[in-house]
Amino acid sequence: MATFTKACFYCKREFEATHSLANICSPDCPKWVRRSETRKAQPNPLRSGAESVPCEPKPAGAGPETCDDELKCRRCSKAMRNVTGMRKYCSSTCRRAVQRRRRREMLRRAYVEPVSMVELRRRDEDTCRICGETVDFTRQPPDPSAATIDHVIALSRGGEHSYGNTQLAHLRCNTVKGAG
Helix, strand or coil, X not given: CCCEEEECCCCCCEEEECCCCCCCCCCCXXXXXXXXXXXXXXXXXXXXXXXXXXXXXXXXXXXXXXXXXXXXXXXXXXXXXXXXXXXXXXXXXXXXXXXXXXXXXXXXXXXXXXXXXXXXXHHHCCECCCCCCECCCCCCCCCCXXXXXXXXXXXXXXXXXXXXXXXXXXXXXXXXXXXX
């Protein structure tokens, strides 16, 4: 079996590893242990933004007095346990609802004028502006050759929904391009 001489990501000491992707000298690396302990012990106050809920005392003889952080969900204000210090929502349903609301707000801010597929088709002469091939308007999504409206500067990156920032594209070309 091959061995690799690597430098620890945290303490920078050299160590011998049997795997090429190893990046920590040992699970007992002092800097790694210290970092993971502080992460669990203190949630980031700048990121959490959720309101703290006092912990309920345990009955006598129930074990050591350890208390995980308890927070309220940012959406529904339901009390929840926050062991890692990273949790913001009580469930994936609340998280998705907030994400949908943020996306709708972003789209509302980006809206400048209505963009018509008919106008884009006339302006771009039935040609995909990404690959240069002709677009077949008889096909519908999810067909890769279907016509879509592509935002040159993605809405998620601050682009606007206007004729100046849109172009005609195949679904496959638009998907491969992504939000870049």
